[in-house]
Amino acid sequence: MAGRALDGVRVIDLTQALSGPFCTSLLADQGADVVKIESPRGDMLRHTGPFGEDDTARVYGGVFGNANRNKRSVVLDLKVPEARDALLRLIDEADVLVENFSNGVMERLGLGYDELAARNPRLVYTSIRGFGDARGGASPYAHWPAFDIVAQAMGGLMSITGQDADHRVRVGSGIGDTVPAIFAAFGTVTALLEARVSGKGQYVDVAMVDAVLAVSEVVVNTYSHTRTAPEPIGNQLRGFAPFDVVPAQDGEVTLGAPHNPQWAKLCTVMGRPELITDERFDTDDKRWINREPLYEIVTAWTSSHTVAELIELLGGIVPLGPIFTAEDIFADPHFAAREMLPTVEQPGTGRDIEVTGVVPKLSRTPGDVRHRAPLLGEHTVEVLRAAGLDEAALTALETAGGTVIQEGVLS
Structure with a gap:
């Protein structure tokens, strides 16, 4: 079996909630050994749903399970000196540390970058905070x-999302967490590559708001060129037409044909070839300026067909797609073929549940979802023994309140 791109990389995961755990899950999917350090009460996200009706144990919900697959869990109360000392032993042998505490917390714990880099100069230290470091x-x-x-x-x-300027909305998924996580994973791997050459680690600083701005290109591009602030325009994209959700007889589809080659193909399928050279619509910019009469023509045609008919007529010819619900996604052959819904055991239910799959498909060293998220402290003994703590040291650590030894317990 092929190896994985990050086999042999040890990551100490001092994160909770979503941004940090999602970042480290991306590293774990590619083979990194991610050791998740949790307080005795556990990551706050363990207690957040969704939970299945048959899940009476409720050791963790769906969001935690998805963001913490492929990891091991160690319980350490970092306010206890013995626990901090145990963590330092783990960090001394690690390649990466990822944390998303508030500013100053790591320094107060004696775990700031300067202190840890002095102990382990090759350490890549990644932080994710709302506004950076x-x-x-x-x-x-x-x-x-x-x-x-x-x-x-x-x-x-949010300034460009919604139906209009009076109805701005948050994007439905937590991309204010997951997009920073992707940038943090990219920065971490970039620093790891450089460290293999220089032998030195470095600090990787990701601000959540910076990451969101980086993918809000309409905001930057529009204002930098025009000094006007773009506003929400529903499902359209400024400067592109047609590019919207359009009606069908029995529902809606998304349609994009804003450039001349796509527009010509759409006009041909609609049986309206004269529109290709119509002076109102013969350039990309004119189609945007004259979008109201353009959409009247296009939507009158799409409304005369069912969703299935539109897919048959336009699928593979111009960009078009149905609006999938979760039920549609779970039944669609694309996501099965791409292994985007692998299953893992859900503790306490006796069944497997789907999680999101690995997005980048590496041909020689593919990543994968190998096992479920860990129970709280499931690997404490295993990891600390490997770090050199004997039975007496483990007992002393537990007696001091620095850990809770509950390996494999569903509670």
Whole structure:
């Protein structure tokens, strides 16, 4: 069996909620040994649903399970000196540390970058915070806590999302967490590659609002060129037409044919070849300027067909797609062929559940979802023994309140 791209990389995961765990799950999917350090009460996300009706144990919900697959869990109360010492032993042999505590917390615990880099100079130290760390630029909001909705709002995405300027909305998924996580994983792997050459680690600083801004290209591109702030325009994209959700007899589909080659193909299928050279619509810019009469023509045609008919007529010819619900996605052959819904055991239910699959498909060293998320402290004994702690040291650590030895317990 082929190896994985990050086999042999040890990651100490000091994260909770979604942004940090999602970042480290991407590393774990590619083979990194991710050791998740949790307090005795566990990651706050363990207690968040969804839970199946048959899940009476409720050791963790769907969001935690998806973001923490392929990891091992160790319980350490870092306020206890013995636990901090055990963590330092793990860090000394690690390649990466990822954390998403509020500014200053790691320093107060004696686990700041400067202290750890002095112990382990090759350590890549990645942090994800709402407004970043001073090392990457001192934000006036550095002390503000942040959630996904704050990142979406202050990163500009909410300013362009919604039906109009009076109805701005948050994007439905937690991309204010997951997009920063993707940037953090990219930065971490980039720093790891450089460390293989230089032998030195470095600090990787990701601000959630920065990451959201980076994918809100409409905000930057429009304002930088025109000094006007773009506003929400529903499902359209400024400067592109047709590019929208359009009606069918029995539902809706998404349609994009904003450039001349696509527009010509659409006109041909509609049986309206004269529109290709119509002076109102013969350039990309004119189609946007004259979008109201354009959409009247296009939607009158799409409304005369069912969704299935539109897929048959336009699928593979111009960009078009139905709006899939979760039920549709779970039944669609694309996601099965791409292994985007692998299953893992859900503790306490006796059944397997689907999680999201690995997106980048590496041909020689493919990543994979190998096992479920860990129970709280499931691997404490295993990991700490491997780090050199004997039975007496483990007992002393537990007696001091630095850990809870509950390996394999569904509670």
